[in-house]
Amino acid sequence: MVMIFLLAFYLSCTRLPNVQGKGEALLQGVWKQDSIANADQLLNYTKHQFKITCDSFYVDLTTYSKVNYYEDSCFNNGVWKEYAKGTYVVKGDTLMLNGTFTKANYKQKVSGCYRNGRYLTSFMIKSSGANQLVLASLNDQRECILALKEKITCVPKEL
Template structure:
């Protein structure tokens, strides 16, 4: 039962474009026209691309052991083809809409001048086909595959940054030192907290020094750094239980100063300053997620 369900789920990405392609083929058989040809070509290419992404691309990547850079080249080529297919489908749909509007106007004018004539079965079938295609066109445009690839992030952020010390730490009841690794648009955070006050159970207090980890994504807008992450274990796997914080790590920082080897962040929640020093520069090579 589970195998049947998993097989059905694996077919989900190609079902919508398959239905759209079938409807376009039916439309083409019923009424060979420019719009029918364009929509059939566009939906057919889209179906092939969906099959490529869902089944063939993973096999090719595994067989040829492709690097992320090589994968990006494939995605770029397929993306261009997908864009052309989308243009074909959109052009056909636009022509269909224009012709349908003209036909409705013409029939309205004629109905005012002449007695009402019952539609033939073929005309009724074509009208139903139009309605069906209009409905599925939204599905076709929404289901175009997009490569699940890391974003590039910010060039000046790429690297391993460390907070070597915290100002006036000896006077603080608790403070946290940060270690950031920015790679493409992903961020990995190590936090070492020093506390004179026990916030947790004795088994978690660890003589007032403990480590926490988080993994997520970031973006920079203007002079503000937005981090959306989740607390993890030391191996950056999801953490759902244990000592210290669990769940989301969402922080916003003001970028007070930046240079090639230093970065000063100011937390917008508690105004604490984090002075970071670049320890290792990283070149972004987007990877599949």
């Protein structure tokens, strides 16, 4: 009896292919946030640029701040860039990004100015079209209106 159970269990398992997932077809591309509503009235804001290919994302974050949250050598006159990469999942109307902060070349960042470690962010997908994607951050409810700059076709790569 035990042998039959083990044989059935073994036969029911399938090995997943060792390639990245296809992700969401609609999201594939380079998306850029060109402007922020009422930016001149905000103490700080961040513009996003995403590259989404298959189930992976790369994001460039450009922050503008009137308030210095960092040591003077990092403040850079109130404008700085951060980078992150990882994978994403869409569940219902929610885009969940799970990655790490990186250097500008998307290699791991373990120290330095600004944030390092995990990049965990979620957005509500408010609307999507062929050339525009409207997200709302679940962290601060700020809207992120992205324009498609370049369409990408997913070609899954081996992991």
